[in-house]
Amino acid sequence: MTKPAASPIDKSFCQACTVRKRAICADLDEQEIAALNSIGRQRKLSAGEQLLWEGEDAVLVANVIDGVLKLWTGTADGRQQIVGLVYASDFIGRPFGATTPYGVEALSEANVCVFSRKEFDTFAREHPRLEHKLLERTLAELDRTRKWMLLLGRKNAEEKLATFLIDMSERLVEPGSNPLSGEPLTQFELPFSRQQIADVLGLTIETVSRNFARFKREGVIDLPSRREVHILDRAALEAMAG
Amino acid sequence: MTKPAASPIDKSFCQACTVRKRAICADLDEQEIAALNSIGRQRKLSAGEQLLWEGEDAVLVANVIDGVLKLWTGTADGRQQIVGLVYASDFIGRPFGATTPYGVEALSEANVCVFSRKEFDTFAREHPRLEHKLLERTLAELDRTRKWMLLLGRKNAEEKLATFLIDMSERLVEPGSNPLSGEPLTQFELPFSRQQIADVLGLTIETVSRNFARFKREGVIDLPSRREVHILDRAALEAMAG
């Protein structure tokens, strides 16, 4: 009903959206969705394409429809740290803030549902249910981020990589299956290069590579190709994660 | 007006609260404050006292009235990582969550304004302005935490300590003066032991101590006593922070 075809997104878009029930829009009714619809537009990103730059004006926010993106910062001399990974149904950007606090770059091909930050802010303030969803998500993300600080500050390379693999096996479940309730995967394809894994874990590419090799040698995992991982002995891996 | 003396906190309490204008309660009107008042109570913590334990049921949330507290996690074998520091007007605890994700311990004597988590959740859901404040605060905290990941993952000991000292000089401003608009301090007393600094930075106590000594030897800072710091050459310190 309601809006004409002038709407930036086909009005059937949100209804067809694969993450509709899991993203922050989940609690909105038809009318609210239509209103949100009218200020959003879909955008396709190719692997390696950057959506937001650290320090620039916070012009837009977005929902991830599919694909994987990294949030990153770095030092002046080029060292990089990945400070977050976002998957389908996750939210991107900095609402209620003037500047973007970190860069956002697609690691795989990705589709995102983009909003002007200011328009989104206004909409959010008028829709407490949306703000509540956003709050729950932000609180969960903060918990996850703080847990990662233990890894960065106190774990050694072996523990870091083991933790990373466990984490991936739990997060790379198919978008179809319900997110956290299911079983973790025993085999999966990493959407990251070795360098990106190093930038997540605060290690060098060589240390990552050597530990992968060792895990394989010890029979804990198998590596059929560069990006495929089979977990052969999950208990051992969990023990290594510390 | 409204409530009788049976209220857990004297109804004049919130009005007299020193963080009233800076905490998440800031946007509430008199009536709302009174309602919040009726579910909260003040509690005094002595240095070293733990308010929340990681993994336990999330029973309470709180506002910090004064003092400094640490948020921390650790590994099974006792390594510890401080994942956050909270000061006057900051919010503590995990609303809308079943378990407490990290321990909370007072580093100095502290006063906190405590609420049952469930009652607070209910109140928050009925008061979007409060939820909005909480959202803004959580988003800011997430930004700060992610910035700290760069320090933990990619900075060396010198850069870590320099960054820490700069950060402290900006955050330990008197509760009276307005929080972030003012000048950073050139001298201050750290509310942390060397071990706690090490646990913030992901270093050992010896490495922290050696770098303090070196900074002093190089004339960048002075250390009149164990916990006092004078910044003698802020520009140099900022350059070292990377």
Place this chain on the structure above:
DNA sequence: CGATGGTTTGAGATATATCAAACCTCGTGG
């Protein structure tokens, strides 16, 4: 096929951890 970019493997350097002892500081009790 040959070039290219990412990855693995190796040898060596180095920052930080570890282990250990000496050193303050401050409160307590003789």
Place this chain on the structure above:
DNA sequence: CCACGAGGTTTGATATATCTCAAACCATCG
């Protein structure tokens, strides 16, 4: 008032995990 003890801190000597530099390797794509 001083000696003592305890906890935290500093300093030193050594070990080691991880980084750095460099070369070989491999997959992919024209």
